[in-house]
Amino acid sequence: MTSSSDLEQIESRIVSLVKDFAFLHADDSVASSCRPIADMVAKQAVTSSEGGKRLRALLTLDSFRAFASEDVRERDFDALLDLACAVEVFQTGALVHDDIIDDSDLRRGKPSAHRAFSTGTHSEAIGHGLGIMLGDMLATASVDIADKAAPKLTHGSDVVAALLNMHREVEVGQVLDLAVELNPLDDPDELVEASLNVFRWKTASYTTIAPLEFGMLAAGIGKDDARKQALAVGLPLGLAFQLADDLLDVVGSSSNTGKPVGGDIREGKRTVLLADAINAANDTQRRELIDMWEADSRSETQVKRAIELFEQTGAIERSRGRIADLWNESKTAIETLSLSEYHESLLIEACSRFVPSIHVQTRA
Amino acid sequence: MTSSSDLEQIESRIVSLVKDFAFLHADDSVASSCRPIADMVAKQAVTSSEGGKRLRALLTLDSFRAFASEDVRERDFDALLDLACAVEVFQTGALVHDDIIDDSDLRRGKPSAHRAFSTGTHSEAIGHGLGIMLGDMLATASVDIADKAAPKLTHGSDVVAALLNMHREVEVGQVLDLAVELNPLDDPDELVEASLNVFRWKTASYTTIAPLEFGMLAAGIGKDDARKQALAVGLPLGLAFQLADDLLDVVGSSSNTGKPVGGDIREGKRTVLLADAINAANDTQRRELIDMWEADSRSETQVKRAIELFEQTGAIERSRGRIADLWNESKTAIETLSLSEYHESLLIEACSRFVPSIHVQTRA
Numbered sequence: 001m002t003s004s005s006d007l008e009q010i011e012s013r014i015v016s017l018v019k020d021f022a023f024l025h026a027d028d029s030v031a032s033s034c035r036p037i038a039d040m041v042a043k044q045a046v047t048s049s050e051g052g053k054r055l056r057a058l059l060t061l062d063s064f065r066a067f068a069s070e071d072v073r074e075r076d077f078d079a080l081l082d083l084a085c086a087v088e089v090f091q092t093g094a095l096v097h098d099d100i101i102d103d104s105d106l107r108r109g110k111p112s113a114h115r116a117f118s119t120g121t122h123s124e125a126i127g128h129g130l131g132i133m134l135g136d137m138l139a140t141a142s143v144d145i146a147d148k149a150a151p152k153l154t155h156g157s158d159v160v161a162a163l164l165n166m167h168r169e170v171e172v173g174q175v176l177d178l179a180v181e182l183n184p185l186d187d188p189d190e191l192v193e194a195s196l197n198v199f200r201w202k203t204a205s206y207t208t209i210a211p212l213e214f215g216m217l218a219a220g221i222g223k224d225d226a227r228k229q230a231l232a233v234g235l236p237l238g239l240a241f242q243l244a245d246d247l248l249d250v251v252g253s254s255s256n257t258g259k260p261v262g263g264d265i266r267e268g269k270r271t272v273l274l275a276d277a278i279n280a281a282n283d284t285q286r287r288e289l290i291d292m293w294e295a296d297s298r299s300e301t302q303v304k305r306a307i308e309l310f311e312q313t314g315a316i317e318r319s320r321g322r323i324a325d326l327w328n329e330s331k332t333a334i335e336t337l338s339l340s341e342y343h344e345s346l347l348i349e350a351c352s353r354f355v356p357s358i359h360v361q362t363r364a
Numbered sequence: 365m366t367s368s369s370d371l372e373q374i375e376s377r378i379v380s381l382v383k384d385f386a387f388l389h390a391d392d393s394v395a396s397s398c399r400p401i402a403d404m405v406a407k408q409a410v411t412s413s414e415g416g417k418r419l420r421a422l423l424t425l426d427s428f429r430a431f432a433s434e435d436v437r438e439r440d441f442d443a444l445l446d447l448a449c450a451v452e453v454f455q456t457g458a459l460v461h462d463d464i465i466d467d468s469d470l471r472r473g474k475p476s477a478h479r480a481f482s483t484g485t486h487s488e489a490i491g492h493g494l495g496i497m498l499g500d501m502l503a504t505a506s507v508d509i510a511d512k513a514a515p516k517l518t519h520g521s522d523v524v525a526a527l528l529n530m531h532r533e534v535e536v537g538q539v540l541d542l543a544v545e546l547n548p549l550d551d552p553d554e555l556v557e558a559s560l561n562v563f564r565w566k567t568a569s570y571t572t573i574a575p576l577e578f579g580m581l582a583a584g585i586g587k588d589d590a591r592k593q594a595l596a597v598g599l600p601l602g603l604a605f606q607l608a609d610d611l612l613d614v615v616g617s618s619s620n621t622g623k624p625v626g627g628d629i630r631e632g633k634r635t636v637l638l639a640d641a642i643n644a645a646n647d648t649q650r651r652e653l654i655d656m657w658e659a660d661s662r663s664e665t666q667v668k669r670a671i672e673l674f675e676q677t678g679a680i681e682r683s684r685g686r687i688a689d690l691w692n693e694s695k696t697a698i699e700t701l702s703l704s705e706y707h708e709s710l711l712i713e714a715c716s717r718f719v720p721s722i723h724v725q726t727r728a
Contacts, residue, residue, distance in 0.1 A: 037543035179401035
């Protein structure tokens with residue numbers, strides 16, 4: 001398990017794959033007057049691909065290592081590395097579209113793709129259009145990369161089918177995420193249910209379930225077993241990850257996330273944290289929260305006040321508890337996989353990267 | 365060659381495939397509060413899929429018929445039908461994104477998807493976000509459909525690779541199309557070159573080249589030959605098709621296209637027609653055209669005046685000439701393919717659907 005060297009390999013391979021697969025190929029003929037914009041998009045494809053934590057690629061590699069025999073591990077590593085990068089390329093594309101949908105200016109501390117394009121073309125409309133296209137291209141590149149790697153992997157065609165299913169699941173998740181924004185706030189239990197459901201589709205799908213599944217399939221596990229096991233381990237893990245991410249948004253700092261603290265609150269996102277707060281609030285606090293979220297926007301003072309209310313109502317503690325329970329569920333599922341002690345601890349360590357806050361929790 | 369029965373089969377198969385592949389599967393669990401929006405998106409996926417002329421699916425089938433031996437034709441027809449539908453599903457998704465980029469209210473005479481979503485959710489922002497997602501989903505479904513059909517086809521993995529390349533080419537084309545909008549209007553030769561280049565990527569790629577290529581691959585032709593032949597026949601044909609489509613926008617009627625006449629002019633699109641008009645115009649006419657196109661919008665009177673200028677400068681006649689030349693180039697390429705007389709005329713008839721206006725031209 002050499003994550004730092006894994007990280008270096010992933011990082012350089014992503015750049016090279018994005019250059020090869022996304023957008024123009026070397027022999028493509030393009031009118032010279034359109035070249036500057038074409039080059040701008042190609043450059044942004046690389047810029048948008050930089051700076052991720054690569055958690056999904058790392059999990060793909062470690063899942064493969066935990067389940068594959070030694071000879072398969074060595075023989076198929078390069079193809080698997082490409083598959084791991086395909087998940088990251090997919091994410092980059094999904095985030096480009098996500099930033100358009102949320103009208104976000106920043107991503108990973110840099111201008112979001114559509115903003116960069118708007119600046120570069122001096123046109124909001126064209127910048128926006130180019131952003132939609134960059135997202136489309138990276139989605140295509142993700143499948144293309146996996147499709148080229150698949151013939152060199154065990155169960156290669158099942159891997160491609162699983163990747164396409166992953167694309168679909170995240171798209172479903174985005175739709176559900178938008179649907180939640182239309183739900184009323186007066187039924188917090190329903191909001192918790194709906195938010196966790198969104199997490200399953202929008203986050204767990206490609207963050208934990210699919211990477212685990214890819215590693216298992218390529219290691220030789222049949223598709224039904226791989227799916228079942230990936231869900232058992234990856235679904236609670238992915239939910240814990242998103243809860244931890246939402247928590248970081250209110251207790252973290254801007255330098256950790258590349259986004260300003262309280263961003264979800266500022267956007268008025270309907271999160272599990274909010275639902276837990278509304279649920280545990282007294283009448284005055286509940287009214288205060290609902291009024292803030294029903295308004296068109298929230299001031300900096302209100303953002304701070306909301307975080308205070310999340311704290312006072314115990315919603316933050318509740319989220320920590322949820323994360324700990326889900327992480328235990330995931331660990332228990334790993335323990336039933338009959339892995340060797342070495343491979344079991346390898347997989348547990350790989351999965352624990354998704355819940356860094358858990359160390360605080362277990363020490364508490 | 366039974367196009368009307370082909371059309372019926374394509375139409376009913378598309379609906380069934382979109383229901384099966386796009387968005388939710390039967391056993392997917394979704395929070396009840398999000399169901400109404402999920403159902404709205406699923407319904408719109410079908411609505412957006414209706415009403416196409418299915419030219420691309422028909423060409424896929426006819427290309428296969430022209431090149432495949434009789435036993436392959438019968439054995440693989442069902443899988444090929446799915447592949448043909450995958451091209452149509454791709455197009456539907458691309459048009460959903462195209463309508464967002466162009467901010468179009470109408471598509472095939474009905475509200476465009478993002479408009480329908482905006483109305484349905486009473487929110488421009490959410491409608492817009494759901495539109496981006498519907499386009500993403502249909503793109504994923506297109507690959508998924510082809511990927512499931514591929515193992516039942518000759519050269520199935522080459523077919524999937526060609527389909528992914530088609531996705532990429534159209535995405536490149538959309539970027540170039542946006543780039544052309546930023547070009548100055550004072551070099552009409554450059555504008556003609558750039559516009560034809562956009563047609564190659566944005567239109568010919570998936571309208572004629574890929575459908576011909578899919579049919580050839582599935583008929584057993586090797587990938588290099590299939591690519592070369594599909595380009596030789598499909599590239600001029602696709603360019604002719606787009607020129608004819610642009611022509612229809614100024615000489616057609618709203619009932620033919622489902623869009624108001626002069627829509628491209630109203631939007632200020634930089635077309636080959638415009639470039640030809642600027643090229644052949646006298647100084648006064650040239651200034652008039654450039655001023656109209658450099659303005660933020662064009663009135664109905666200006667749209668009529670522009671069409672008049674297209675006529676007076678001979679740009680419309682020039683386009684008819686271009687279309688005739690390109691169609692001849694495509695036919696000549698077909699004639700070098702050493703098909704039997706029957707299969708050659710089958711393929712020529714299939715290709716002639718893309719240039720319906722040519723009958724007028726050849727009679728003239």
